[in-house]
Amino acid sequence: MRAVVIALSCLAAYAAAIPAQAGGQNQLASPKASAGQLFWGELYPAGGTSLYCGLPFTASHHSLMASPVYSHKHIKSALRCSSDQECLQSNPQYLYMLSDLHNLYPELTRIELARRGAQFGNLGAEVPSEFDDIGCNLKASFQLIEPRDEAKGNVARAIFYMHIEYGLPIVGQLQMFKQWHQMDPPDADEKARNETIFRLQGTRNRFIDDPSQVELLIKG
Numbered sequence: 354m355r356a357v358v359i360a361l362s363c364l365a366a367y368a369a370a371i372p373a374q375a376g377g378q379n380q381l382a383s384p385k386a387s388a389g390q391l392f393w394g395e396l397y398p399a400g401g402t403s404l405y406c407g408l409p410f411t412a413s414h415h416s417l418m419a420s421p422v423y424s425h426k427h428i429k430s431a432l433r434c435s436s437d438q439e440c441l442q443s444n445p446q447y448l449y450m451l452s453d454l455h456n457l458y459p460e461l462t463r464i465e466l467a468r469r470g471a472q473f474g475n476l477g478a479e480v481p482s483e484f485d486d487i488g489c490n491l492k493a494s495f496q497l498i499e500p501r502d503e504a505k506g507n508v509a510r511a512i513f514y515m516h517i518e519y520g521l522p523i524v525g526q527l528q529m530f531k532q533w534h535q536m537d538p539p540d541a542d543e544k545a546r547n548e549t550i551f552r553l554q555g556t557r558n559r560f561i562d563d564p565s566q567v568e569l570l571i572k573g
Contacts, residue, residue: 388419406489506537
């Protein structure tokens with residue numbers, strides 16, 4: 354673990370010396386710091402609600418983690434690389450992608466482990482939740498998950514943000530994500546979160562500021 358931390362620190366120093374490409378944030382290049390003190394200390398200092406389960410919390414806890422909506426596995430797949438060093442050499446924005454707070458939401462570690470690497474999709478009413486024991490309405494099947502309705506817009510806008518800012522492909526069905534965005538528009542909490550992230554890393558999610566911009570997205 355110590356070797357991994359040292360390696361990521363060296364990569365962060367390397368990334369900071371490289372001019373950022375157009376788009377994306379270029380202020381945070383440490384995934385560990387973004388998912389640690391910034392995430393819990395600045396974005397959720399008084400607690401909040403987990404994304405996929407809607408479970409309230411009052412502080413960071415070992416059962417919670419900063420969960421990337423656009424998963425690290427899918428980022429690596431899009432960049433066609435396997436190691437952090439290889440990914441950074443492939444794209445100087447790699448660590449900025451991993452550190453981007455717009456892509457991170459609080460969630461139970463148990464849920465993150467279950468959904469890591471899976472694609473988002475509609476599973477239908479006949480598919481029961483596997484997490485009823487903790488009051489979580491997240492549906493999952495083989496390599497496919499469907500968030501609760503109140504989280505679908507957040508998921509879609511995070512994916513759209515990563516797509517536009519970093520040129521990452523939309524993993525899943527664009528029309529489905531547009532429908533999720535429309536059925537679950539930005540609420541006051543999401544707008545306030547957008548403002549805080551802008552203060553911390555200097556970028557905004559345009560799809561929260563102006564939801565109509567989603568209509569400009571085309572399949573590509």
